[in-house]
Amino acid sequence: MKTGCQWRALPKDYPDYRSVHHYFRIWSEVPDGRDETTLARVLKKIGRTGAYKK
Numbered sequence: 156m157k158t159g160c161q162w163r164a165l166p167k168d169y170p171d172y173r174s175v176h177h178y179f180r181i182w183s184e185v186p187d188g189r190d191e192t193t194l195a196r197v198l199k200k201i202g203r204t205g206a207y208k209k
Contacts, residue, residue, distance in 0.1 A: 162172040169175055182194040189196075 162176050165172050165175060179194075182197075183192050185192050
């Protein structure tokens with residue numbers, strides 16, 4: 156690994172890195188009138204509390 160995860164280094168069974176990055180950017184935006192991203196809301200809904208919490 157160089158530094159973190161690079162978009163072009165995604166595993167071959169993922170879609171093209173441009174498509175993955177496009178959706179990541181959409182899901183990472185904070186919609187108007189909300190205080191968190193769509194991605195954060197989905198992760199909370201499925202029970203994920205944080206990157207290092209069990």
